[in-house]
Every structure is written in C-alpha cells, then in structure tokens.
Amino acid sequence: MVRRCGLLTNNREPVPLKGIEVALEVKDHVATVVSTLHYDNKEDKAIEAVFVFPLPGDAAVCHFSAKVGQTEIVAEVKEKQEAREEYDDALSSGQQAFLLEESEQSSDIFSLSVGSLPPGESASIRLEYIIELAVQADDALRFCLPAVLNPRYQPQGSEGGGVQVTSVPASQVPYSLSFSARVSSPRQVSKIDSNCSLEPLQYLNAEQSQAVVKLAAGHKFDRDVELLIYYQDAHQPAAVVEAGQVSAKPGTLMGDAVVMLSVYPEFPQAVMSSLASSGEFVFLLDRSGSMSGTRISSARDTLLLLLKSLPMGCYFNIYSFGSSFEHIFPTSVEYSEKTMEEALKKVKEMQANLGGTEILQPLKHIYNQPCIPSQPRQLFVFTDGEVGNTKEVTSLVKKNSTSHRCFSFGIGEGASTALINGMAKEGGGHAQFITGADRMQPKVMQTLQFALQPAVEDISVTWDLPQGVTAIVLSPPLTAIFQGQRSLIYAQLTGQSSEAKDCFVTVKYNLAGHPTQNQIPFTLQPTEETGLTIHRLSARTVIRSLETEKNNYDLMPFMEREDKKEEEDGVKQKVVELSVQSGVSSSHTAFIAVHKGESSTTQGPLLRQIIPVPSFRNMLSSPIAYRSISQPMCMLIPTSSACSMPLRMYGLSSHLGDCDSMQMKMENADHCDSMQMKLEIADQNHKGGIFHSLKRWMRSSKKKSAPSMRNSADSCVEKTLASSSPTDPLLQLVSLQKASGSWELKPTLAAVLGKTSKEVEKLKPASANENVWATILALVWLHGFKSDAEVEWKLLARKAASWLLSLNAPSVTDCVVAANTLLGCNVQKDTLGL
Missing domain, CATH: 2.60.40 (Immunoglobulin-like)
Incomplete structure (x- = not known):
C-alpha cells in the first residue's frame, strides 16, 4: 500500500491549497512576478499547511503578505531563527502565522508554512519576486516559472538534511494554475514563444511595444512554464x-x-572571423540514474558533435559522474584522429548507471589537474541539476574561476536554476536550459562558439x-x-x-x-x-x-x-x-507574518498537511510516498504496448529507493528481441543502477524457467545497454567526419547522401582527390539539406573548409559543380567558405 501522506488528509479530504495565480510583468529585461496562493480549510479542526516549492535561483523575493477575511498582514524580514521562534510562539498562543523561508542548501527552493488556519477559514498568500531575464544565444529573453520540483540528491556525508517535499504526478496535483504576462519595452515586441500552449498574443499599442499573453486553458503541471521574449534591436546598451x-x-x-x-x-569582425584554435576542453557528463532514457541518448549525440567540432591542436578530456566518477583519459590529451576515435568509442557505451548525483568530487579532481600552458581551460557541465549541495558546488567553481571558464547545461524539467546559473555565473561562462522537446545539440553548439571566442x-x-x-x-x-x-x-x-x-x-x-x-x-x-x-x-x-x-x-x-x-x-x-x-530574502533570514487579532488557544496539536508539487521524476508513475529530497527513487516503465516481454511491478514499498525490493513478473522472455522498453531511473545510492539489479535478479530468480528464457532475458538487457549508431542522417554524416575536418569516400557516406557508391564515383571529377570530393559532397549536402540546423554543424563545416583550403586543391570548383549536380542542389562555392 502506497502512503498518501501529503496528497490527502487523514480524513481523505483534499489539501488546503486550491489554486495559484501568477501575474508576470516584464519591463525590458527585468521581470516582476506576483504569485497568489489561495488556501481553504475544509477540515473540522485547525491545520498547518506546509508547501515546499521552486523559484528561480537568482530571484529576489521582496514581498510576502497574507489576507485573512478582510485583514491583510504584511510580513517582515527577520533573522531566520528569530522568525521561526516567533512563528512557533504565535501558533502556541492560537494566533495565525505565516512563514516563508529560503533553503540553506539551494537558493531555488522555498518553504511556505501557513499556521493555525481555523476550520472553514480561507486565506490568500501573496508572494512577489523580481528577476533579471537571461539572454539566450538567439537573442531571446528567457523567463521560466518553475512548476516542477524534482528530488535533490544529498551526497553521503554532507551536512544538513534534505528539505522535505512531497511530489506527485501532474495529474494528481490538487490545485490549479493560472498565468498571465504583460510585456513592455522601449523596443518593439517581435514575438513571444513558449513550451506551453498560449492564447494569441495581444498588442496594447500601435508601436507594438506593449503586449499581453496568457496560458491556454487546460495547462497541466507537467512542465515548467517557459517564455521566450523577442525584441527588435535587443542589443542596445542602456543605463537605468x-x-x-x-x-x-x-x-x-x-x-x-x-x-x-x-x-x-x-x-570587431576581423577578430571574430578567426575562432580560437587552442584550449583545453573538459566535458563533465551527469550519468546518474535520473539522466536515463532520452537524456543520456541526447547527451551522447551532443558529445559526438562536440568532439567532431573541436579544433586541431587543442586538448580535451571527458568525465562522467554519479555516485562515483570516471574519466576517459588520465589527463587531458591532444586532439587527434586517434584520441577522438578512442573517446567516441567510450561515449557510445555510456549509460545512466552511476547512481546518485555527486558532482563535487569530479569537479575537485578536474581543478586539481594542472592547467596546460597556452591552452585556456573550458569546462562544459551537463546535468539535470538534481543536486542537494548547490552552494558548495558553486562556491568551488568560484574559487577556481581564475583558471577556467564554466559553461553549464540544465537538462529536463525541474533542473536547479540555482546550480546551472550559479556555476556559469561564478565560472565566467554561459548557462543554457534544455527542456521539453528542445534539442540539446543547437544550444550546446552555440555555447561552443562562445567558448571558441578569443578570451x-x-x-x-x-x-x-x-x-x-x-x-x-x-x-x-x-x-x-x-x-x-x-x-x-x-x-x-x-x-x-x-x-x-x-x-x-x-x-x-x-x-x-x-x-x-x-x-x-x-x-x-x-x-x-x-x-x-x-x-x-x-x-x-x-x-x-x-x-x-x-x-x-x-x-x-x-x-x-x-x-x-x-x-x-x-x-x-x-x-x-x-x-x-532591503526586504530581500536570503538563506539567513525569513519572512514572518502574524495575525494578531482576536484569537483563542488551539485545542490539541494542529493537523499538519504537506502540500505536493509535481515532479518530472514520477510523471509516469503511480502516487508515490512522502519522502525527503535526499531519498532516492527508481521505477521501471515499459514504453511499448507491443512489448512481447511485459514487465509488471507490484508490491512496491513506500520507500521505492531499494531496487532489489522490486518484484517483477516476466512472460514470453524468449521473444526478447522484439521488446522495446525504457528504464526510467532516479538517483540511487548504490553503484550499478537498475540494469545491474535487473540482471542480478534474473540470474538469481528461483522461478522454474527454462535456461533459454533466462539467457534471452540476459540478452535483452545487454542489447538495451548496447549503443547503436545515430539514426539521424545529420548525426550519421557527422559521425563519418575525421578529426582533421575531412570525409573519406566510402559506401557509408554515399548511403547517408541517399546515393549509391556507383553514382558517387561516376560524377567525381577525374582530377579530384577522393577525400576532397567526399568532403565537398558532405559540405554541399549540409548547406543544401540541413540549413535549418546550421548552428549544429557550422563549426565542423568551418573545419572542413579550412582543411580544403590548406590543400590548395585545383579541382575544388569542379567538385562543387559536380556535387550540386549529383545532389540536386544550388550551393555556391563562396557559401562553403572556399
């Protein structure tokens, strides 16, 4: 039986939070956010409602008030322990009190306590914060309203317990969200995009410098609300x-x-036209259980693009981490065909099977490596941000900021803004968030262009x-x-x-x-x-x-x-x-509001209710038990209705963190080859992950199954673990490129171009070198068929053009003409950078 602590009260009544209204006002690149939370106590006794929820990590919370009936109580900022004592004293004396605290571990988690709400009473909580809007690589201003709060992994031996939070699937969040935004700027508002469905944008003036937009009806709590605001001529310096x-x-x-x-x-354009050809590029990839599925697959594809796009003469290394960490090379190595291929082989084998999210130790190891003279260190961090010791991590990055630049990527819904933005800010780099259906590759390659800019x-x-x-x-x-x-x-x-x-x-x-x-x-x-x-x-x-x-x-x-x-x-x-x-929140202060009107002493203890938030980790699961942020969770989900080896989970304990406690029934295991499944894994405290547990369980099962069934099941897991070559034609073409930037004339290249080897050989100019011909074919195909994804292949195409120019081959013009004829394109030689 799964405990429903926090989701339902003792009397199986819904939690007291009924709805959240959010009003956003954007003035140029500063946003003011006003959230109003409506509470209604349907119990027959006084309650205390506790709500742990996310806010942007760099937000300045500047107002907190409560309205009970016609009375409004405005909170004061006080030292945290003093505020807590005042809150407890108010409750013990029968008064209503409201407490808002920022987590000491991470600045993007807040706890709101609504105390001594009498039976039948309603209250409205008003929370206001301001924030600078970050500029994206495509010049959009990004606003994100965090709705999803994933469990944060608390490293073993770290001080302080995890903040307690109840999380449930989106479909079971018992309160509604309404969201509206008003945008004004000295410049025209070109458009507003979102990862959520919006009502049509409405302009408020003829200059189109003011506009309003709302979330479409029926929005679910299955994602953060992201707005991308585009202004005309956004790059204008200003002083306010x-x-x-x-x-x-x-x-x-x-x-x-x-x-x-x-x-x-x-x-100056003269400086920007020649990107740096040196540097030490260190890639740090999160391989904790919560990175499983499409996240780790996309990360592998991204590392492929990155490795192919690095300049000759640089140095690189790849680290990955979970409860422990690994590195491909003992120290960073010079980029060459041999080292690139060795790294790619290891990347293809990477799975999200390293357990919890302990990022501090690999960072310390990286920083302890001596820097390479004349090779500026550039650190790229890829993580879903489910880290509990955020401030310790960002402090370490700042301490080492003079020796490197840090570029960070938050992957998936609920990634910690405090961690991702904090690492980039303290490391003098740039932060990006990849959510929903976003492709990781464009954003990462845009950032690589930043890293290659002259220091x-x-x-x-x-x-x-x-x-x-x-x-x-x-x-x-x-x-x-x-x-x-x-x-x-x-x-x-x-x-x-x-x-x-x-x-x-x-x-x-x-x-x-x-x-x-x-x-x-x-x-x-x-x-x-x-x-x-x-x-x-x-x-x-x-x-x-x-x-x-x-x-x-x-x-x-x-x-x-x-x-x-x-x-x-x-x-x-x-x-x-x-x-x-200043009236601005901090980790050492709290907002406290006490309703000091007529009160009567509360009889007996307050009924404490924990209000749930949606978590992306359990969007596809049944209701899960109340747990702290530091507790792990794992779940196994078949994703195809046509699976010939269905996996059924039953007897789940309320802890969910012990993979060995899961009981599963397997049928038709001899048809394993046709099974398609996905393992969704959240952070685990043991190394090896659910793959290891699943294989161990199958081998030690006391069920009287035929050896062929067990062998077939083992084979299925091995095939799930095995990497496969990219199916995207673009990535297939990229995977064939050599470290120098060239391509070789092989049947695999012809297949990616949609041609036969015979067709490719037939149109090759007689005087052309095979690799020159192959490279020009690849470049023409990229420009002719993948122009919409140019940001992904721009750097590796530039490297290919540099390789061609270095050869000073006389047949380049003939090859461009022949490639256009073969592929049915009309790409000019100048367009290729030749």
Missing part, C-alpha cells in the same frame, strides 16, 4: 538610474540612488561622473565578456552635485591583443517610478556574493576553526543586515 528610498538613511544602499548598466559588447583579458570599468558623486560598484568584477551577450553592472551613487553634466561608464578590455572599449552615456536623472526594483536586484546581487564568500570558508581547510567561525559569523551578520534593510 533609480532614486533611493525616501525613508532610508542617505549613504546606505536603499537610501542612495542606484544605477543598472546593461553592456552589450560588439567585437577577453584585462577587463576594467571606469566612471566619468560630476564632481561630488562617486560610484560604488556592487556587482562582482567582470571576468568574462562574450560577443552579443549582456553583462549587468550595479553601482550605488553616493553624494550629490549641482552640475548637469552627462555621465559615462567605459568598459575596457583586451581582445586577442587588441585594446577595445565600449562606452555608455547616462544622466543622473532618475527613471520613472520603478518600485525600488533596481535597488532590490542590486541588494540581491550583494547578498549572493556575501553568501558565496561565507561558503568559501568551508573550502579553506588551512583556517583555524575559531577564525573560520568568526569570519563566517561576520559575513552572516552582513547578509542579515542587508536582507532586513
């Missing part, structure tokens, strides 16, 4: 000055004016301000700048001046040996009323920097215990003071 809070003391962050600068560097060095920011005015920069120093990517700088403007002088901020840097600068003009005249949005975003920036500084002390074993504690306490005190002053 916001006046200080009238009631705040001058000289403090909230009392002074604050400026937010958006910097969009434009690199920007000696970055400095200078201010030209009127006499008497000083800028105190609140943002961490800029460590990385990429072509076309926005960098934000917050600064507190102290002092006053009677001059009406224009102000300038200049960002200077060295790009591939060329001194470069970008200058942004602005005035001290405050922008129209912005509701202290800029101040709170800047306060959030400082708070996150301080929290990272505090976490860094844990990575300093040489410090004396007393000194470490003193430093940590000092940083914590700064965080609490700024959080209280």
Whole structure:
C-alpha cells in the first residue's frame, strides 16, 4: 500500500491549497512576478499547511503578505531563527502565522508554512519576486516559472538534511494554475514563444511595444512554464538610474540612488572571423540514474558533435559522474584522429548507471589537474541539476574561476536554476536550459562558439561622473565578456552635485591583443517610478556574493576553526543586515507574518498537511510516498504496448529507493528481441543502477524457467545497454567526419547522401582527390539539406573548409559543380567558405 501522506488528509479530504495565480510583468529585461496562493480549510479542526516549492535561483523575493477575511498582514524580514521562534510562539498562543523561508542548501527552493488556519477559514498568500531575464544565444529573453520540483540528491556525508517535499504526478496535483504576462519595452515586441500552449498574443499599442499573453486553458503541471521574449534591436546598451528610498538613511544602499548598466559588447569582425584554435576542453557528463532514457541518448549525440567540432591542436578530456566518477583519459590529451576515435568509442557505451548525483568530487579532481600552458581551460557541465549541495558546488567553481571558464547545461524539467546559473555565473561562462522537446545539440553548439571566442583579458570599468558623486560598484568584477551577450553592472551613487553634466561608464578590455572599449552615456536623472526594483536586484546581487564568500570558508581547510567561525559569523551578520534593510530574502533570514487579532488557544496539536508539487521524476508513475529530497527513487516503465516481454511491478514499498525490493513478473522472455522498453531511473545510492539489479535478479530468480528464457532475458538487457549508431542522417554524416575536418569516400557516406557508391564515383571529377570530393559532397549536402540546423554543424563545416583550403586543391570548383549536380542542389562555392 502506497502512503498518501501529503496528497490527502487523514480524513481523505483534499489539501488546503486550491489554486495559484501568477501575474508576470516584464519591463525590458527585468521581470516582476506576483504569485497568489489561495488556501481553504475544509477540515473540522485547525491545520498547518506546509508547501515546499521552486523559484528561480537568482530571484529576489521582496514581498510576502497574507489576507485573512478582510485583514491583510504584511510580513517582515527577520533573522531566520528569530522568525521561526516567533512563528512557533504565535501558533502556541492560537494566533495565525505565516512563514516563508529560503533553503540553506539551494537558493531555488522555498518553504511556505501557513499556521493555525481555523476550520472553514480561507486565506490568500501573496508572494512577489523580481528577476533579471537571461539572454539566450538567439537573442531571446528567457523567463521560466518553475512548476516542477524534482528530488535533490544529498551526497553521503554532507551536512544538513534534505528539505522535505512531497511530489506527485501532474495529474494528481490538487490545485490549479493560472498565468498571465504583460510585456513592455522601449523596443518593439517581435514575438513571444513558449513550451506551453498560449492564447494569441495581444498588442496594447500601435508601436507594438506593449503586449499581453496568457496560458491556454487546460495547462497541466507537467512542465515548467517557459517564455521566450523577442525584441527588435535587443542589443542596445542602456543605463537605468533609480532614486533611493525616501525613508532610508542617505549613504546606505536603499537610501542612495542606484544605477543598472546593461553592456552589450560588439567585437570587431576581423577578430571574430578567426575562432580560437587552442584550449583545453573538459566535458563533465551527469550519468546518474535520473539522466536515463532520452537524456543520456541526447547527451551522447551532443558529445559526438562536440568532439567532431573541436579544433586541431587543442586538448580535451571527458568525465562522467554519479555516485562515483570516471574519466576517459588520465589527463587531458591532444586532439587527434586517434584520441577522438578512442573517446567516441567510450561515449557510445555510456549509460545512466552511476547512481546518485555527486558532482563535487569530479569537479575537485578536474581543478586539481594542472592547467596546460597556452591552452585556456573550458569546462562544459551537463546535468539535470538534481543536486542537494548547490552552494558548495558553486562556491568551488568560484574559487577556481581564475583558471577556467564554466559553461553549464540544465537538462529536463525541474533542473536547479540555482546550480546551472550559479556555476556559469561564478565560472565566467554561459548557462543554457534544455527542456521539453528542445534539442540539446543547437544550444550546446552555440555555447561552443562562445567558448571558441578569443578570451577577453584585462577587463576594467571606469566612471566619468560630476564632481561630488562617486560610484560604488556592487556587482562582482567582470571576468568574462562574450560577443552579443549582456553583462549587468550595479553601482550605488553616493553624494550629490549641482552640475548637469552627462555621465559615462567605459568598459575596457583586451581582445586577442587588441585594446577595445565600449562606452555608455547616462544622466543622473532618475527613471520613472520603478518600485525600488533596481535597488532590490542590486541588494540581491550583494547578498549572493556575501553568501558565496561565507561558503568559501568551508573550502579553506588551512583556517583555524575559531577564525573560520568568526569570519563566517561576520559575513552572516552582513547578509542579515542587508536582507532586513532591503526586504530581500536570503538563506539567513525569513519572512514572518502574524495575525494578531482576536484569537483563542488551539485545542490539541494542529493537523499538519504537506502540500505536493509535481515532479518530472514520477510523471509516469503511480502516487508515490512522502519522502525527503535526499531519498532516492527508481521505477521501471515499459514504453511499448507491443512489448512481447511485459514487465509488471507490484508490491512496491513506500520507500521505492531499494531496487532489489522490486518484484517483477516476466512472460514470453524468449521473444526478447522484439521488446522495446525504457528504464526510467532516479538517483540511487548504490553503484550499478537498475540494469545491474535487473540482471542480478534474473540470474538469481528461483522461478522454474527454462535456461533459454533466462539467457534471452540476459540478452535483452545487454542489447538495451548496447549503443547503436545515430539514426539521424545529420548525426550519421557527422559521425563519418575525421578529426582533421575531412570525409573519406566510402559506401557509408554515399548511403547517408541517399546515393549509391556507383553514382558517387561516376560524377567525381577525374582530377579530384577522393577525400576532397567526399568532403565537398558532405559540405554541399549540409548547406543544401540541413540549413535549418546550421548552428549544429557550422563549426565542423568551418573545419572542413579550412582543411580544403590548406590543400590548395585545383579541382575544388569542379567538385562543387559536380556535387550540386549529383545532389540536386544550388550551393555556391563562396557559401562553403572556399
């Protein structure tokens, strides 16, 4: 019997959360999100409702209030332990209280407690946060409303327990979601895309600079809500000055004016035309159980593209991790045909079978490897982000940020924004999220182009301000700048001046040996009323920097215990003071609201109800038991109704983490070859995963089955584990390319092009080298038939063109003409880069 703790109450009544309304307001590239949660107690006694839910990891929660009847109670920010004690005291005295806390392990998980809600009483909770919208590689601004909260794996031996959360399949979430968005910008809103169904976009003015959009009716809690907002001429530098809070003391962050600068560097085309041909590329792949199925398959295909696109002369290595970690080479090796083929062979064998999600140890191992002279280290991390020790990981990345750049990819619904964005931000790189039906390859290859850009060095920011005015920069120093990517700088403007002088901020840097600068003009005249949005975003920036500084002390074993504690306490005190002053959440504070009206002492203990959230991990499963984030889970799901070897699970315990406890019945195992199945695995604490458990169970089964049945079942598992060559024609073509960038004239190439070897041989110009002919055929096919996927093959096509140019072959023009004739294309020689 599966426990329904949290999903239903003791009286089998639905949980008290009835609905969530979310209103999004986007002004240029800053978003304000207002969520209203409606509670209704249908029990015959007072209840305490606890709801653990996700928010964007870089959000600044700035308002929390509760409305009970006609009374509104606005919460205050207080030190966390003080807030908890006030909440407990209020409940014990029969008062209503509301507590909102940020997880100390990860900034994208919050806990909301609604205490002492009387029988028949209703309450509405209003939660407001602000966030900067990240710019994607295609210039879209990305907003994500997290709806899915997956279990976070807590590494063995780590301090602190996992945050407790109840998760259920989307179809069993007992509350509704409504979502609307209003977008305004100085520029035209070109379009708004989403991974969810939307009602038609409505413009509010003739300039089409304001628009509204809503989720279509019937939205299910089976995914995060992602909006991609496109502006015309999005790459415009801008400066917004916001006046200080009238009631705040001058000289403090909230009392002074604050400026937010958006910097969009434009690199000279001459520099950008030649991408770097050196570097150490380290790929770190999550192979925990939760990466199974299409995730690990897509990751293998992506590594194929990456390896084929690397420049000759660079160095590389591939790490993978779960409860333990592995690496293909002891240390990074020079990129060549031999090392590329050796790596690809290992990549094809990779499965999601390494257990839990312990990313810290492989990162430490990578950072302990000495850097290769003149080969800048570029780290690519692929993970579904189900990590419990987020702050420890991002602190480690920051500590090593001077020796590398970190590019991170969040895979699937519910990936931790705090982890993915935090690693990229602290590592001076770029973050991408791959959700729903997104293909991983385009986003990864776009990021590889960023990594191959010339490294920007000696970055400095200078201010030209009127006499008497000083800028105190609140943002961490800029460590990385990429072509076309926005960098934000917050600064507190102290002092006053009677001059009406224009102000300038200049960002200077060295790009591939060329001194470069970008200058942004602005005035001290405050922008129209912005509701202290800029101040709170800047306060959030400082708070996150301080929290990272505090976490860094844990990575300093040489410090004396007393000194470490003193430093940590000092940083914590700064965080609490700024959080209280600005009204912005932190890991050391909490929002507390107490309804101090007439109350009567509560008789007996409150009925505690845990409110469930949807988890992608169990979208296809039956209701699962209440568990903590640190607990593992695994499940086995046949995906084809035509399976001739159905697998049935019964007798599931409420723990679900022990794969050996699963009982399965197998029938018709001798028809294993026709079976198609998928293993959906969540994090497990033991190495080997469910494949290992399944094989062990089959071999040790005491059922009286024929040897042929057992052998066939073993064969089926082996075939499921075995890798297969890519079926996508593009990936098939890519898999045939050599490390140098060339292709060989082989029957496999002809087959991918849809031709016979005889047809390909017949049209080859007589004077053409076979590999030159094969390479031009491949390039013409890519440009002629796969132009919509150019971002995926652009780099490897550039490498192929460089190889052709290095040969200075006289028959190139003839080969291009013949290739167009054979393939029925009209691709010009110049288009191929020749």
